[in-house]
Amino acid sequence: MGAKKVIEVPYVVELPVGPQHPALHEPLLLKAYAEGEEIVKVEINTGYNHRGIEKLAERNNFYRNIFICGRVCGICNTVHANCYTRALEYLLGVEPNNRAKYLRVVAMEFERIHSHMLINAIMAEILGFDSLFMNMMLDRERIMKAKEILTGNRVIGDYMMVGGVRRDVDEVKRDKLIKLLKQLRPRVEYYKKLFIEDETILKRLVDTGLLSRVNATKYSFVGPVARGSNVRIDVRASDKYDAYGDIPWNVITYKEGDSWARMMVRWDETLEAIDMCIYALEHLPSDGNPVPDERRLPRKFPEGESYARVEAQRGELTYYVMSTGGVNPYRVKIRTPSFLNVIHSAILYPGYSIADLPVIFVSLDPCIACMERVAVVDVDEGRRRLVRLKDLAKGVY
């Protein structure tokens, strides 16, 4: 009760951003403490999106979990499903054929294109550049159309299955996809040019949310955030999973380390992804049917554990699957890129003004649905006290 009096001391203004906020679109509470205009501390309060997927995965069988893992995050559903499916393939010793590998890469790169275009569009909206947002979303519909042609659905495709993919593409669809990608490329180039030249965008983004190379590695930032700070980290290059070893492409890095560099990494990656998709579709190998026969797959899995990782749009995503034999996995552990990027983002805000907070936050490409891997606080009395003491100890440091 004595603590209540301390609140009245007007040193710092507390400013809650979220969980329902026009800038976020996702439930997350950023509690900013501001002194005048300057942010002194940001607290990140999560848990609004925690659904308990890892526990749910233990109760369902291996094959059903592909659909549950795809629904961890809607924007990166194909990479989630791909990572889990490859973990299962390592367990079973199954290898998909080359055509399936190429099609997987195309599906994942389509997703990267639409995700990067979406976050750049949202950045434009946050900056108050609404017409740019609308234009980008209009051009993004092309890639959504392409994804629908390839996977059968606009967002959640459920394209991956153990030993291959769910649908094949024929010549007509392939030509249509290449045509859509070739239409999209000049538009992306135009938007990239806009982000380089437009004064409004530069004034808001350059030197905002500076992340040094040291801090990027120290706090384990991953994905475009780390690559924007000149850390050359990309699982596609280091693991060469699926067909990434066969298709020519480059890892994009920028030296600046500010919000602008992160957005530019995304634009360059979008262009790379378009080129990769065109190359993969033009050089699609035809070594058999990429769609395996579902009835031939084993129901029970052998004992063992496996670990797979992919480069999602936001960074490195890993799945650990443990099997003790039988139809259900014993444990599925998911580590998502947004978990690292968002939890550690508290170091980026202090020193900038309140208006920069949404800009810095969006430049990290936060994906709250991915992030909620944290265990919730137990409600029984004894455990509650324990957590509070831990919080207290954290504050005293």
Add this chain to the structure above:
Amino acid sequence: MVVKYLFLILYDIVDRRLFSIDRCIFMVEQSKPMRPPLSGTAKIIRYTPWLVHFNTGACNGCDIEVLAALTPLYDPERFGIKLAPSIRHGDILVVTGAVTKKAGERLKRLYEQMPNPKFVIAVGACAIDGGVFHNAYNVLAGVDKVIPVDMYIPGCPARPEAILDGIVKLLKKLEEL
């Protein structure tokens, strides 16, 4: 400087005790808010229904489709549909995703803060009954467990056309009042 940080620490303690854990327990016990009585004046919103979007634990799939439904290809402004910045300006609450325990409490508060007349649209399979997450320990299943719902739009995720169609159907229903 020292005083400031002391304040921050103390504030943390008070804040957590008051808001985070106890609320979660009460939320499940409390009954869901009543639907306000519909009068003929409710039909005035049919020219400019302003949407408020809230994600209660969705996978983002429905969110980006709601966002896509507000962009030029689908052109929602021909129906006067627009995204409102604050819940206090909103007429229609668009809810996506399975309702988690923590977000459910917020959802109820948002509903109570909305001015009358107010309508709720549940978008996607998860918002209707929990979808693939209906057995998870932290999920309360559908939106109608927490607040009254006027329109359900199925799909995983619902297509932008379907979302617009649902909103327009709700507006048609209002005309008959």
